[in-house]
Amino acid sequence: MTMFRHSTSWINDALSGLQSLVFPSSCIMCAQTDQVICERCNAQWISPPRFINFVDVPTTSVVPYSSEVSSVVLKAKEDGNRVARRLIAQALYEAVDFISIRNKNQPFVLVPIPSSREAIRQRGESFLHPILKNVNEIAAVHGSNWEWKEVLIHKKRVRDQAGLNSRERSQNLQGVFAVREGVAEERPIILIDDVITTGSTLKNAILAFNERKMTVLGAATACASAHQFLIR
Numbered sequence: 001m002t003m004f005r006h007s008t009s010w011i012n013d014a015l016s017g018l019q020s021l022v023f024p025s026s027c028i029m030c031a032q033t034d035q036v037i038c039e040r041c042n043a044q045w046i047s048p049p050r051f052i053n054f055v056d057v058p059t060t061s062v063v064p065y066s067s068e069v070s071s072v073v074l075k076a077k078e079d080g081n082r083v084a085r086r087l088i089a090q091a092l093y094e095a096v097d098f099i100s101i102r103n104k105n106q107p108f109v110l111v112p113i114p115s116s117r118e119a120i121r122q123r124g125e126s127f128l129h130p131i132l133k134n135v136n137e138i139a140a141v142h143g144s145n146w147e148w149k150e151v152l153i154h155k156k157r158v159r160d161q162a163g164l165n166s167r168e169r170s171q172n173l174q175g176v177f178a179v180r181e182g183v184a185e186e187r188p189i190i191l192i193d194d195v196i197t198t199g200s201t202l203k204n205a206i207l208a209f210n211e212r213k214m215t216v217l218g219a220a221t222a223c224a225s226a227h228q229f230l231i232r
């Protein structure tokens with residue numbers, strides 16, 4: 001069994017290799033040092049993966065979601081920041097690997113939560129695609145050959161989730177996803193998203209797969225809201 005094994009120095013070395021591409025002048029989270037990410041901030045991204053309180057399927061995450069962490073996710077989403085993408089990819093790799101180990105490395109396919117059409121038009125691509133490419137590169141370094149596949153689509157437009165409470169988010173996302181027509185996938189699926197808060201997004205994605213009788217092995221996110229990590 002492999003164990004969580006990435007040190008702060010290893011990740012700083014890897015991220016520093018991207019410095020010439022993004023020209024960071026300070027820590028991406030706290031802006032206090034001349035490193036791409038300082039040791040204090042990086043410690044939040046290299047925590048061991050854990051199962052969280054979302055129980056529809058076994059779900060793992062690494063980073064407790066905070067305002068500082070949110071700023072990194074936004075840099076990845078809105079600016080395409082490569083350092084931010086790499087941090088999210090590393091956390092996702094650990095979360096997926098945690099599920100894989102506990103399922104005895106059985107075959108699976110990674111399926112991202114899709115970006116909306118509007119978001120793709122604004123950003124030029126689905127937010128998770130370049131991150132998943134990084135995830136697979138990290139997996140390959142460790143001897144794993146993972147595949148990701150765009151399987152889900154948005155069936156309807158939804159309101160901006162900002163400011164909605166848990167019940168409103170659930171109603172807003174009800175029936176939002178469907179499996180693409182003509183897609184047949186026999187391998188178990190691990191759903192991928194950057195952040196889980198209430199769990200409404202993952203819940204509706206799982207329902208879409210259940211309707212097509214596809215097996216969801218689990219879900220992996222880079223970040224999760226604090227209540228998802230609470231021991232109950």
